[in-house]
Amino acid sequence: MEQYAKSLQDVDAALNRLNATLASYKTVPATNDDTATSPSAQTQTQTPRATAAGAAPMASPVGIQTGERRSPPDNRNVKDSSRWPMRILGQSALWAAWMALREAARRQAWGRGAEREEARGSWKEALELRATQTSLQISKEQLVETCNCVPEIVALRDYYPLCMPLYIVLAQKYMQLGYPDLASAEAYKALLLSDAIQDTSDENHLEACEGIRTVIQHQPLVERISLLKTELHADVDAKHGRPTEPDEETDVEVDVWLREHYLLITYRLLSRSLVLCGCYRSAWECISRAHKLYSTDKELGDIAYWIRAYVATSLNLAVDKPGQPWVPPRTEHGWDRVLHEAGHRDPSTWPDAGMVRREVYPWNPYESDRIKELDALNAMMAAVAPKLEVRAVELPAFARGFPYPPGQAVVTQLGVFAKQDLAPGEVILDETSILTANNKLQDALCDACSADLPDINGPLASSIVGCPDCDVVFCSHACYELAIACYHPAICGDDIEAIAKDVEPSQAADSLYALLLLRTLAMAKHRDCHPLELSEVKYIWGDFHALPFEQHWHAGTAANAMTGVARALHHGFPRTLPFSFEHSVRLPLHMLEKMNVDIFCNPQYDGWVLNTLYAKFRGTASARLSGRGGQAVRGPEVSAVHAMWCLANHSCDPNVSWDWGGSVRFTVKEKRVGWVDTAAETRDTDTDTETKRGVAKGQVRSAAGIKKDEEVLNHYCDIELPVQQRREWARGSLGGDCMCARCVFESGGGVVGGQQAGVQQQAGVQQQAGVQVQEQEEGCERVQVAELAAKQADVVAARPKKEARSARRGKTRV
Numbered sequence: 001m002e003q004y005a006k007s008l009q010d011v012d013a014a015l016n017r018l019n020a021t022l023a024s025y026k027t028v029p030a031t032n033d034d035t036a037t038s039p040s041a042q043t044q045t046q047t048p049r050a051t052a053a054g055a056a057p058m059a060s061p062v063g064i065q066t067g068e069r070r071s072p073p074d075n076r077n078v079k080d081s082s083r084w085p086m087r088i089l090g091q092s093a094l095w096a097a098w099m100a101l102r103e104a105a106r107r108q109a110w111g112r113g114a115e116r117e118e119a120r121g122s123w124k125e126a127l128e129l130r131a132t133q134t135s136l137q138i139s140k141e142q143l144v145e146t147c148n149c150v151p152e153i154v155a156l157r158d159y160y161p162l163c164m165p166l167y168i169v170l171a172q173k174y175m176q177l178g179y180p181d182l183a184s185a186e187a188y189k190a191l192l193l194s195d196a197i198q199d200t201s202d203e204n205h206l207e208a209c210e211g212i213r214t215v216i217q218h219q220p221l222v223e224r225i226s227l228l229k230t231e232l233h234a235d236v237d238a239k240h241g242r243p244t245e246p247d248e249e250t251d252v253e254v255d256v257w258l259r260e261h262y263l264l265i266t267y268r269l270l271s272r273s274l275v276l277c278g279c280y281r282s283a284w285e286c287i288s289r290a291h292k293l294y295s296t297d298k299e300l301g302d303i304a305y306w307i308r309a310y311v312a313t314s315l316n317l318a319v320d321k322p323g324q325p326w327v328p329p330r331t332e333h334g335w336d337r338v339l340h341e342a343g344h345r346d347p348s349t350w351p352d353a354g355m356v357r358r359e360v361y362p363w364n365p366y367e368s369d370r371i372k373e374l375d376a377l378n379a380m381m382a383a384v385a386p387k388l389e390v391r392a393v394e395l396p397a398f399a400r401g402f403p404y405p406p407g408q409a410v411v412t413q414l415g416v417f418a419k420q421d422l423a424p425g426e427v428i429l430d431e432t433s434i435l436t437a438n439n440k441l442q443d444a445l446c447d448a449c450s451a452d453l454p455d456i457n458g459p460l461a462s463s464i465v466g467c468p469d470c471d472v473v474f475c476s477h478a479c480y481e482l483a484i485a486c487y488h489p490a491i492c493g494d495d496i497e498a499i500a501k502d503v504e505p506s507q508a509a510d511s512l513y514a515l516l517l518l519r520t521l522a523m524a525k526h527r528d529c530h531p532l533e534l535s536e537v538k539y540i541w542g543d544f545h546a547l548p549f550e551q552h553w554h555a556g557t558a559a560n561a562m563t564g565v566a567r568a569l570h571h572g573f574p575r576t577l578p579f580s581f582e583h584s585v586r587l588p589l590h591m592l593e594k595m596n597v598d599i600f601c602n603p604q605y606d607g608w609v610l611n612t613l614y615a616k617f618r619g620t621a622s623a624r625l626s627g628r629g630g631q632a633v634r635g636p637e638v639s640a641v642h643a644m645w646c647l648a649n650h651s652c653d654p655n656v657s658w659d660w661g662g663s664v665r666f667t668v669k670e671k672r673v674g675w676v677d678t679a680a681e682t683r684d685t686d687t688d689t690e691t692k693r694g695v696a697k698g699q700v701r702s703a704a705g706i707k708k709d710e711e712v713l714n715h716y717c718d719i720e721l722p723v724q725q726r727r728e729w730a731r732g733s734l735g736g737d738c739m740c741a742r743c744v745f746e747s748g749g750g751v752v753g754g755q756q757a758g759v760q761q762q763a764g765v766q767q768q769a770g771v772q773v774q775e776q777e778e779g780c781e782r783v784q785v786a787e788l789a790a791k792q793a794d795v796v797a798a799r800p801k802k803e804a805r806s807a808r809r810g811k812t813r814v
C-alpha cells in the first residue's frame with residue numbers, strides 16, 4: 001500500500017513537472033520575418049535566459065533564439081555578433097554565402113504558411129532520431145544530397161549550438177559518407193553535451209537541456225507521455241542501471257529521452273567510428289562506459305566483439321598457420337581467449353591510431369585554386385626570395401595503390417623557379433615563420449621563432465624578453481612584438497604551457513604536430529579569422545588525393561555497416577592521414593577549451609578543419625633537435641612550417657641545400673651530387689658532355705648553379721642513401737616512388753634528359769605510404785618530423801642514462 005501511495009505521488013509529481021514543461025513551450029513557429037538574418041538582427045533576438053530546467057521560456061525553432069552564451073573571461077566568444085559566422089568570415093565574400101545557407105537551412109527545416117510546422121530536411125531527421133532505427137548506409141544516388149546536408153546541419157547548429165541531436169545527425173552523415181574520423185569528433189561532442197545535461201553544475205547544463213527540449217517539444221504527445229509512463233513504472237534495472245534518480249532540477253522528460261535514445265545512439269556511433277579509425281583502445285573505453293548503462297544492447301555487444309576481432313588481427317594474433325585462411329572465433333569468448341593467450345588482454349596495450357582519408361572535403365570552401373592566386377603567392381615569395389617565383393608544374397600523380405583514371409597520371413601543382421641565373425653559394429631564400437612549435441617545457445628556446453635563446457651569461461643575454469603577464473620568453477624584442485601581433489594574446493596566461501610537452505620520444509612527432517595546431521588556433525583566434533584563411537597555411541598543399549569523389553565513392557553494405565567490419569566504409573579512397581582520437585579530437589578540444597573558445601559555438605574548429613590543418617602540416621613541417629649546436633639527443637623537439645620554403649619540390653639531385661636556425665634558408669649548391677650507376681659499370685654516361693667532366697667512370701654530376709627558369713629543387717630524404725632506400729624514405733612525403741632523373745637512372749631506367757624530366761615522366765609506380773626522410777648536414781640534423789621521432793626513439797633507448805642527464809643540464813628556461 002505504501003508503495004502504491006509512493007507511486008501515485010511520483011506520478012503526480014511527474015505530471016506536474018510535465019505540465020509545467022508543456023506550458024512553457026511555445027509550439028507556433030515564428031514567421032520568416034522573425035528570423036535574424038543579419039548580425040545586428042541576431043543580437044536583438046536573444047531569448048531570455050533559462051532560469052530553471054523545465055521552466056525555461058522556449059523560443060520557437062524558427063525563431064533561432066537559443067539563449068545567450070556565458071561570456072568567457074575575455075569576452076571574445078559571446079554568442080552574438082562576435083560568433084561564427086560573423087566573427088570568422090568577417091567581411092569576406094563567404095559571408096553572403098553563409099547567410100544564404102543559413103536562411104536556406106531555416107527554410108529547409110520548416111515549411112512556409114500552412115505547412116510551416118512540418119519539419120523538413122536535417123531538422124526532421126533530428127526530430128525523428130530513435131535508438132531503434134540507425135541507418136548508416138546510403139546509396140550512390142544519395143551521395144550528393146548527403147554531402148549537401150553537412151553545411152545545412154552546421155547552419156542549423158548555428159541556431160541551436162547546444163542541441164545534442166544535431167551533433168548526432170551530423171555524426172551519422174559523416175559515417176554515411178565514409179568519414180568515421182569526423183563522425184567520432186561530432187559523437188564525442190554529443191557525449192560532452194550529454195554529460196552537461198546530466199550534471200547540473202556544468203556551465204552548459206541549462207542550454208544543453210534547452211537544446212534537447214527544443215527537439216522533444218516537437219515529438220508526438222502520445223509518445224512523450226508513453227515514455228514518461230514507462231519511466232515511472234520501470235524498476236531500477238530497466239532504467240539502464242542508473243544508480244540514482246536524476247537531480248531534482250533535471251527535467252525528467254529530458255532525462256528519459258536522453259537515456260532512451262540520444263545517449264545510446266551516441267555511444268554506438270562513437271565506438272563504431274573509433275573502431276573504423278583503428279582507435280581500438282579508445283573504442284574499448286567508450287564501449288566499457290556504455291556497457292554500464294546499456295548492458296543488454298545488441299548493437300553495442302556486436303561492436304565490442306568486433307573491437308576484439310580487430311585488435312587480435314592488427315596484433316597478428318589470430319593468424320597462427322601461415323598460408324591458411326584464418327577463421328575468426330565464432331564466439332565472443334573466443335576473442336578473450338585469443339587475447340588472453342597472447343598476453344594482450346589489457347586494453348591499454350591495444351593499438352589506438354589509424355589512417356583516414358586525406359582530401360579536400362566536398363564542403364570545404366577554403367582550398368582556393370592556387371594557380372589563380374599566383375600573384376598573391378608571388379607577392380609573399382618576393383618578400384623572402386626576390387629572385388624566385390612560384391609557378392605551376394606537372395608532377396606524377398600518386399594515389400597510394402589506387403589507380404588514377406587513364407589520362408590523369410599527372411597532377412598540376414606548384415613549384416619554385418629561378419627568375420634569373422643564380423650562382424653557386426648564393427642564399428636565395430631566407431624565411432622566418434611564426435608557425436613554430438617546441439615540445440620541451442624546460443628548454444631555452446624562443447617561443448616565437450624557436451631559435452635557441454642567447455646564452456644567459458653571454459653578451460647577448462640582454463636581448464631576451466619575457467612576457468610581463470606570463471612565463472613565456474622570446475629571443476628578442478622583435479620576436480616578442482611579432483608574437484603579440486600574431487598569436488600570444490590569445491593564449492597568454494591560459495595555462496597551456498604544459499600541453500603536449502615533455503612526452504615520450506615515441507610521441508614526440510605527434511606532439512609537435514599538435515603544438516603546430518595549437519599555434520594555428522591561437523593565431524586564428526587572435527586575428528579573428530578562419531584557421532584555413534591564415535596566410536601561413538592557406539596556400540600549403542595538404543597532399544590531398546585527387547581522385548574524383550563521386551567516381552570513387554561506393555556504398556557500404558548492410559553487413560559491414562552494422563557489424564563494424566567496414567574497412568569498406570572508407571568508401572574506396574586511399575587513407576594517408578594519420579589519425580588518433582587523442583591527438584585529432586580530444587587534445588584539440590582541450591586546447592580550445594583552455595583558450596576559452598566555446599567548442600559548440602565555433603564551427604571553424606570542427607573536425608574537418610583540424611584534419612585539413614594536420615594534412616597540411618604533415619606534408620610540410622620540418623623538425624630539428626633543440627640545444628645549441630644541435631647536440632641534444634632527445635627526439636624531435638622543434639618544428640616549423642614555412643609557407644614559401646615548402647613550395648619547393650623534391651629531387652634526389654637537388655640544386656639547393658637548406659638550413660634552419662632562426663630562419664630557413666635555401667643556398668644554391670656549390671657541388672651537385674654524383675650519380676653512381678651501380679647497375680652497369682660499362683654504361684655509357686657520356687650523354688651529357690657538361691656533366692661528365694672530372695667525374696669517375698659510371699658517374700654523372702650536374703654543374704652547380706641554377707639557370708633562369710630552372711626549377712629550384714629541394715630534397716626531402718637523405719640523398720646519400722642508395723636509390724631503393726631513398727625511395728622508401730621519400731614515399732611517405734611524395735606518395736609514390738621518386739621519379740627524378742637520378743632515381744630513374746640509378747634504378748636502371750636509363751638517363752633521362754633534364755632534371756625535372758624524370759619527375760614529369762610519370763611511371764605510374766604507386767606505393768603504400770611509407771616513412772619520410774632524414775638528412776645529416778653541417779653537424780645539425782634537420783629531418784621531417786616523423787622520421788626524427790622514429791630515429792630518436794631508438795637513440796634515446798640505446799643512450800646511457802648518464803649521457804641523457806648531461807644533455808639535459810644547462811637547458812632550463814630563462
Ligand SMILES: C[S@@+](CC[C@H](N)C(=O)[O-])C[C@H]1O[C@@H](n2cnc3c(N)ncnc32)[C@H](O)[C@@H]1O
Pocket residue numbers: 395396413414415539540541543619620646647648649650651733734735738739740759
Ligand atoms: C612540400 S610540397 C611541395 C610543393 C607542392 N608541389 C605544392 O604544390 O604545394 C610536397 C608535395 O609536392 C609533391 N611533390 C614534390 N616533389 C615531388 C616529386 N619529385 N614527385 C612527385 N610529387 C612531388 C607531392 O605531392 C608532395 O606531397
